[in-house]
Amino acid sequence: MPTREEYLELWGEENTVPVPVAEWRSKFAAPAATWPEVDLLPIDMSVAFTSYIDGEFSLFDEFEIRYEEEGDTQTFLILGKMPETATSFFVLDPDTGVIHLMDPEDMTLETVNATFAAFTRFLYRFAQFVEADEGEETRPARAEILERELKSIDPSAFVRHDNWWNMVVLLLKGELE
Template structure:
Protein backbone atom coordinates (compact mmCIF):
# COMPACT_ATOMS: atom_id res chain seq x y z
CA UNK A 1 0.00 0.00 0.00
CA UNK A 2 1.51 3.34 -1.05
CA UNK A 3 1.92 6.03 1.60
CA UNK A 4 0.95 9.70 1.35
CA UNK A 5 4.29 10.71 -0.16
CA UNK A 6 4.00 8.02 -2.85
CA UNK A 7 0.49 9.16 -3.81
CA UNK A 8 1.66 12.78 -4.03
CA UNK A 9 4.62 11.79 -6.15
CA UNK A 10 2.46 9.73 -8.53
CA UNK A 11 -0.31 12.31 -8.81
CA UNK A 12 1.88 15.41 -8.38
CA UNK A 13 0.98 17.79 -5.53
CA UNK A 14 -0.51 20.40 -7.90
CA UNK A 15 -2.78 17.72 -9.37
CA UNK A 16 -4.61 16.84 -6.16
CA UNK A 17 -7.74 18.03 -4.41
CA UNK A 18 -8.74 17.30 -0.81
CA UNK A 19 -11.89 15.36 -0.05
CA UNK A 20 -13.74 15.42 3.32
CA UNK A 21 -12.45 12.04 4.56
CA UNK A 22 -13.00 12.62 8.29
CA UNK A 23 -16.46 14.13 7.80
CA UNK A 24 -17.57 11.32 5.50
CA UNK A 25 -16.26 8.65 7.86
CA UNK A 26 -18.29 10.24 10.66
CA UNK A 27 -21.43 10.80 8.56
CA UNK A 28 -21.64 7.81 6.21
CA UNK A 29 -22.22 4.16 7.08
CA UNK A 30 -19.46 2.88 4.76
CA UNK A 31 -16.89 0.87 6.71
CA UNK A 32 -13.75 2.79 7.73
CA UNK A 33 -11.61 0.23 5.89
CA UNK A 34 -13.27 1.17 2.60
CA UNK A 35 -11.74 4.67 2.68
CA UNK A 36 -8.30 5.54 1.31
CA UNK A 37 -5.58 6.31 3.84
CA UNK A 38 -5.10 9.71 2.21
CA UNK A 39 -7.54 12.62 2.26
CA UNK A 40 -7.00 13.79 -1.31
CA UNK A 41 -7.69 12.62 -4.87
CA UNK A 42 -6.04 13.32 -8.21
CA UNK A 43 -7.63 16.09 -10.22
CA UNK A 44 -6.91 14.65 -13.64
CA UNK A 45 -5.83 11.14 -14.67
CA UNK A 46 -5.58 11.01 -18.44
CA UNK A 47 -8.65 9.37 -19.98
CA UNK A 48 -9.75 7.30 -16.96
CA UNK A 49 -10.68 9.83 -14.26
CA UNK A 50 -11.18 13.49 -13.49
CA UNK A 51 -12.21 15.42 -10.40
CA UNK A 52 -12.42 18.60 -12.46
CA UNK A 53 -16.18 19.03 -12.76
CA UNK A 54 -16.57 22.76 -13.41
CA UNK A 55 -19.45 23.37 -15.80
CA UNK A 56 -20.74 19.82 -15.27
CA UNK A 57 -24.25 18.95 -14.06
CA UNK A 58 -22.98 17.86 -10.66
CA UNK A 59 -20.28 19.25 -8.42
CA UNK A 60 -17.48 17.21 -6.94
CA UNK A 61 -18.70 15.63 -3.68
CA UNK A 62 -22.36 16.35 -4.46
CA UNK A 63 -24.80 14.01 -2.77
CA UNK A 64 -27.16 12.10 -5.06
CA UNK A 65 -30.07 10.12 -3.65
CA UNK A 66 -30.90 7.66 -6.40
CA UNK A 67 -34.44 6.29 -6.30
CA UNK A 68 -34.23 2.48 -6.33
CA UNK A 69 -38.00 1.91 -6.35
CA UNK A 70 -39.17 -0.53 -3.68
CA UNK A 71 -35.61 -0.79 -2.35
CA UNK A 72 -35.71 2.87 -1.31
CA UNK A 73 -32.92 5.31 -2.09
CA UNK A 74 -29.25 4.69 -2.73
CA UNK A 75 -27.14 7.49 -1.24
CA UNK A 76 -24.16 8.38 -3.41
CA UNK A 77 -21.41 11.00 -3.21
CA UNK A 78 -19.75 12.15 -6.45
CA UNK A 79 -15.98 11.53 -6.36
CA UNK A 80 -15.15 12.13 -10.02
CA UNK A 81 -16.19 11.54 -13.59
CA UNK A 82 -15.16 10.02 -16.89
CA UNK A 83 -13.17 12.88 -18.48
CA UNK A 84 -14.77 12.60 -21.92
CA UNK A 85 -18.29 12.49 -20.47
CA UNK A 86 -18.30 14.56 -17.24
CA UNK A 87 -22.02 15.32 -17.45
CA UNK A 88 -23.17 11.75 -17.96
CA UNK A 89 -20.73 9.30 -16.32
CA UNK A 90 -19.92 9.90 -12.65
CA UNK A 91 -17.78 7.94 -10.23
CA UNK A 92 -19.78 7.78 -7.01
CA UNK A 93 -19.13 6.51 -3.51
CA UNK A 94 -21.96 4.30 -2.26
CA UNK A 95 -22.14 5.90 1.18
CA UNK A 96 -23.56 2.75 2.73
CA UNK A 97 -21.12 0.14 1.44
CA UNK A 98 -18.00 2.07 0.43
CA UNK A 99 -18.11 0.73 -3.15
CA UNK A 100 -17.35 2.98 -6.12
CA UNK A 101 -20.06 2.87 -8.77
CA UNK A 102 -20.19 4.40 -12.22
CA UNK A 103 -23.49 6.24 -12.52
CA UNK A 104 -24.95 6.80 -15.96
CA UNK A 105 -26.72 10.07 -15.19
CA UNK A 106 -29.09 10.01 -18.16
CA UNK A 107 -30.47 6.52 -17.63
CA UNK A 108 -29.64 5.84 -13.97
CA UNK A 109 -27.46 2.81 -14.74
CA UNK A 110 -24.96 1.67 -12.15
CA UNK A 111 -21.80 -0.33 -12.72
CA UNK A 112 -19.27 -1.47 -10.16
CA UNK A 113 -15.93 0.28 -10.68
CA UNK A 114 -14.17 -0.76 -7.47
CA UNK A 115 -15.26 -2.71 -4.41
CA UNK A 116 -13.96 0.11 -2.15
CA UNK A 117 -13.04 3.77 -2.39
CA UNK A 118 -9.58 2.74 -1.18
CA UNK A 119 -9.21 0.36 -4.14
CA UNK A 120 -10.13 3.18 -6.57
CA UNK A 121 -7.33 5.36 -5.23
CA UNK A 122 -4.86 2.48 -5.43
CA UNK A 123 -5.91 1.79 -9.04
CA UNK A 124 -5.45 5.48 -9.89
CA UNK A 125 -2.03 5.45 -8.18
CA UNK A 126 -0.82 2.45 -10.21
CA UNK A 127 -2.35 3.86 -13.39
CA UNK A 128 -0.45 7.15 -12.84
CA UNK A 129 2.80 5.24 -12.38
CA UNK A 130 2.06 3.32 -15.59
CA UNK A 131 1.54 6.58 -17.49
CA UNK A 132 4.69 8.16 -16.05
CA UNK A 133 6.80 5.17 -17.13
CA UNK A 134 5.27 4.93 -20.60
CA UNK A 135 7.74 5.36 -23.45
CA UNK A 136 5.33 4.65 -26.27
CA UNK A 137 3.90 1.65 -28.03
CA UNK A 138 6.88 -0.69 -27.72
CA UNK A 139 6.36 -2.81 -24.64
CA UNK A 140 3.11 -1.11 -23.62
CA UNK A 141 0.96 -4.21 -24.06
CA UNK A 142 3.23 -6.31 -21.85
CA UNK A 143 3.40 -3.58 -19.22
CA UNK A 144 -0.41 -3.30 -19.37
CA UNK A 145 -0.71 -7.04 -18.67
CA UNK A 146 1.54 -6.54 -15.63
CA UNK A 147 -0.65 -3.61 -14.56
CA UNK A 148 -3.75 -5.80 -14.92
CA UNK A 149 -2.19 -8.44 -12.64
CA UNK A 150 -1.30 -5.80 -10.05
CA UNK A 151 -4.79 -4.27 -10.10
CA UNK A 152 -6.43 -7.69 -9.95
CA UNK A 153 -4.46 -8.45 -6.79
CA UNK A 154 -5.84 -5.25 -5.23
CA UNK A 155 -9.49 -5.62 -6.30
CA UNK A 156 -10.47 -8.77 -8.24
CA UNK A 157 -14.13 -7.66 -8.33
CA UNK A 158 -13.23 -4.61 -10.43
CA UNK A 159 -11.91 -6.85 -13.19
CA UNK A 160 -14.29 -9.81 -12.89
CA UNK A 161 -16.50 -8.61 -15.76
CA UNK A 162 -14.82 -8.27 -19.16
CA UNK A 163 -17.12 -5.30 -19.86
CA UNK A 164 -16.29 -3.40 -16.66
CA UNK A 165 -14.78 0.08 -16.66
CA UNK A 166 -11.29 -1.09 -15.71
CA UNK A 167 -11.34 -4.19 -17.94
CA UNK A 168 -12.07 -2.08 -20.99
CA UNK A 169 -9.45 0.54 -20.09
CA UNK A 170 -6.83 -2.18 -19.68
CA UNK A 171 -7.83 -3.95 -22.92
CA UNK A 172 -7.19 -0.69 -24.78
CA UNK A 173 -3.71 -0.48 -23.23
CA UNK A 174 -3.05 -4.14 -24.01
CA UNK A 175 -4.12 -3.64 -27.60
CA UNK A 176 -6.97 -6.12 -27.40
CA UNK A 177 -10.62 -5.61 -28.28
CA UNK A 178 -12.24 -7.80 -25.65
Protein backbone atom coordinates (compact mmCIF):
# COMPACT_ATOMS: atom_id res chain seq x y z
CA MET A 1 0.00 0.00 0.00
CA PRO A 2 1.33 3.43 -0.84
CA THR A 3 2.25 5.69 2.06
CA ARG A 4 0.82 9.17 2.62
CA GLU A 5 4.12 10.59 1.35
CA GLU A 6 3.82 8.57 -1.87
CA TYR A 7 0.28 9.88 -2.42
CA LEU A 8 1.53 13.44 -1.85
CA GLU A 9 4.49 12.93 -4.17
CA LEU A 10 2.33 11.53 -6.96
CA TRP A 11 -0.64 13.87 -6.66
CA GLY A 12 1.43 16.90 -5.61
CA GLU A 13 0.99 18.73 -2.32
CA GLU A 14 -0.68 21.67 -4.06
CA ASN A 15 -3.03 19.23 -5.82
CA THR A 16 -4.43 17.56 -2.70
CA VAL A 17 -7.15 18.33 -0.22
CA PRO A 18 -7.28 16.87 3.30
CA VAL A 19 -10.23 14.58 4.03
CA PRO A 20 -11.64 14.33 7.58
CA VAL A 21 -11.33 10.53 7.59
CA ALA A 22 -10.67 10.24 11.35
CA GLU A 23 -13.76 12.32 12.13
CA TRP A 24 -15.89 10.32 9.70
CA ARG A 25 -14.66 6.98 11.12
CA SER A 26 -15.88 7.98 14.56
CA LYS A 27 -19.13 9.53 13.32
CA PHE A 28 -20.34 7.00 10.73
CA ALA A 29 -20.97 3.26 10.67
CA ALA A 30 -18.93 2.15 7.63
CA PRO A 31 -16.76 -0.89 8.45
CA ALA A 32 -13.11 -0.18 9.28
CA ALA A 33 -11.83 -1.89 6.11
CA THR A 34 -13.74 0.53 3.88
CA TRP A 35 -11.76 3.59 4.96
CA PRO A 36 -8.68 4.63 2.96
CA GLU A 37 -5.16 4.47 4.32
CA VAL A 38 -4.70 8.19 3.62
CA ASP A 39 -6.66 11.28 4.50
CA LEU A 40 -6.19 12.96 1.12
CA LEU A 41 -7.90 13.32 -2.22
CA PRO A 42 -6.52 14.87 -5.38
CA ILE A 43 -7.94 18.19 -6.50
CA ASP A 44 -7.57 17.49 -10.21
CA MET A 45 -7.22 14.11 -11.91
CA SER A 46 -7.55 14.71 -15.64
CA VAL A 47 -10.71 13.07 -17.02
CA ALA A 48 -11.34 10.91 -13.94
CA PHE A 49 -11.97 13.13 -10.93
CA THR A 50 -11.90 16.61 -9.45
CA SER A 51 -12.55 17.77 -5.92
CA TYR A 52 -13.06 21.32 -7.16
CA ILE A 53 -16.76 21.99 -6.69
CA ASP A 54 -18.59 25.24 -7.15
CA GLY A 55 -22.25 26.13 -7.12
CA GLU A 56 -24.96 24.88 -4.80
CA PHE A 57 -22.87 22.10 -3.21
CA SER A 58 -19.47 22.08 -1.53
CA LEU A 59 -16.80 19.48 -0.98
CA PHE A 60 -17.69 17.13 1.90
CA ASP A 61 -21.27 18.38 2.14
CA GLU A 62 -23.72 15.89 3.56
CA PHE A 63 -26.47 15.25 1.04
CA GLU A 64 -29.66 13.42 1.96
CA ILE A 65 -31.93 11.47 -0.32
CA ARG A 66 -35.44 10.88 0.95
CA TYR A 67 -37.20 7.74 -0.23
CA GLU A 68 -40.89 8.57 -0.31
CA GLU A 69 -42.19 5.00 -0.32
CA GLU A 70 -40.28 3.93 2.79
CA GLY A 71 -40.10 7.35 4.43
CA ASP A 72 -36.36 6.76 4.92
CA THR A 73 -33.47 9.08 4.25
CA GLN A 74 -29.96 8.15 3.21
CA THR A 75 -26.97 10.40 3.78
CA PHE A 76 -24.07 10.77 1.36
CA LEU A 77 -20.86 12.79 1.62
CA ILE A 78 -19.69 14.64 -1.50
CA LEU A 79 -16.07 13.76 -2.30
CA GLY A 80 -15.73 15.33 -5.73
CA LYS A 81 -17.24 15.24 -9.17
CA MET A 82 -16.68 14.21 -12.73
CA PRO A 83 -14.60 16.88 -14.44
CA GLU A 84 -16.47 19.01 -16.97
CA THR A 85 -19.86 18.36 -15.34
CA ALA A 86 -21.87 20.47 -12.97
CA THR A 87 -23.55 17.86 -10.82
CA SER A 88 -22.23 14.33 -11.31
CA PHE A 89 -20.79 13.89 -7.83
CA PHE A 90 -18.68 11.13 -6.37
CA VAL A 91 -20.30 10.45 -3.01
CA LEU A 92 -19.52 8.24 -0.05
CA ASP A 93 -22.25 6.27 1.65
CA PRO A 94 -20.93 6.66 5.21
CA ASP A 95 -22.92 3.69 6.47
CA THR A 96 -21.44 1.18 4.01
CA GLY A 97 -18.28 2.82 2.67
CA VAL A 98 -19.48 2.42 -0.93
CA ILE A 99 -18.63 5.16 -3.45
CA HIS A 100 -21.34 6.15 -5.90
CA LEU A 101 -21.66 8.56 -8.78
CA MET A 102 -24.74 10.62 -7.98
CA ASP A 103 -26.75 13.18 -9.88
CA PRO A 104 -28.75 15.12 -7.29
CA GLU A 105 -31.06 16.51 -9.97
CA ASP A 106 -32.52 13.14 -10.92
CA MET A 107 -31.44 11.27 -7.75
CA THR A 108 -29.62 8.52 -9.62
CA LEU A 109 -26.87 6.47 -8.01
CA GLU A 110 -24.27 4.40 -9.86
CA THR A 111 -21.85 2.31 -7.82
CA VAL A 112 -18.26 3.31 -8.58
CA ASN A 113 -16.25 1.39 -5.96
CA ALA A 114 -17.11 -1.04 -3.20
CA THR A 115 -15.11 0.98 -0.66
CA PHE A 116 -13.64 4.42 -0.14
CA ALA A 117 -10.26 2.67 0.24
CA ALA A 118 -10.59 1.12 -3.24
CA PHE A 119 -11.61 4.49 -4.69
CA THR A 120 -8.47 6.22 -3.40
CA ARG A 121 -6.31 3.33 -4.65
CA PHE A 122 -7.95 3.62 -8.09
CA LEU A 123 -7.22 7.36 -8.16
CA TYR A 124 -3.63 6.65 -7.16
CA ARG A 125 -3.16 4.04 -9.92
CA PHE A 126 -4.85 6.32 -12.45
CA ALA A 127 -2.43 9.13 -11.54
CA GLN A 128 0.51 6.76 -11.99
CA PHE A 129 -0.88 5.80 -15.40
CA VAL A 130 -1.22 9.45 -16.44
CA GLU A 131 2.24 10.36 -15.15
CA ALA A 132 3.86 7.56 -17.18
CA ASP A 133 1.86 8.30 -20.35
CA GLU A 134 3.92 8.23 -23.53
CA GLY A 135 1.09 8.99 -25.93
CA GLU A 136 -1.58 7.28 -27.95
CA GLU A 137 0.69 4.59 -29.37
CA THR A 138 1.37 2.83 -26.05
CA ARG A 139 -1.74 3.94 -24.14
CA PRO A 140 -4.13 1.10 -25.15
CA ALA A 141 -1.74 -1.69 -24.09
CA ARG A 142 -0.97 0.11 -20.84
CA ALA A 143 -4.71 0.59 -20.25
CA GLU A 144 -5.16 -3.20 -20.49
CA ILE A 145 -2.62 -3.62 -17.69
CA LEU A 146 -4.25 -0.86 -15.64
CA GLU A 147 -7.63 -2.53 -16.06
CA ARG A 148 -6.29 -5.85 -14.73
CA GLU A 149 -4.69 -4.09 -11.75
CA LEU A 150 -7.86 -2.15 -10.94
CA LYS A 151 -9.97 -5.31 -11.21
CA SER A 152 -7.66 -6.99 -8.69
CA ILE A 153 -8.28 -4.10 -6.25
CA ASP A 154 -12.07 -3.93 -6.72
CA PRO A 155 -13.72 -6.30 -9.24
CA SER A 156 -17.15 -4.82 -8.48
CA ALA A 157 -16.12 -1.60 -10.23
CA PHE A 158 -16.23 -3.46 -13.54
CA VAL A 159 -19.40 -5.52 -13.14
CA ARG A 160 -21.39 -3.51 -15.66
CA HIS A 161 -20.05 -2.43 -19.04
CA ASP A 162 -21.28 1.14 -18.48
CA ASN A 163 -19.80 1.56 -14.96
CA TRP A 164 -17.62 4.62 -14.43
CA TRP A 165 -14.24 2.87 -14.32
CA ASN A 166 -15.09 0.73 -17.35
CA MET A 167 -15.81 3.93 -19.27
CA VAL A 168 -12.52 5.50 -18.14
CA VAL A 169 -10.55 2.42 -19.21
CA LEU A 170 -12.36 2.28 -22.56
CA LEU A 171 -11.44 5.93 -23.10
CA LEU A 172 -7.78 5.18 -22.34
CA LYS A 173 -7.86 2.23 -24.75
CA GLY A 174 -9.15 4.57 -27.46
CA GLU A 175 -12.47 2.75 -27.69
CA LEU A 176 -14.52 5.81 -26.63
CA GLU A 177 -14.42 9.37 -27.81
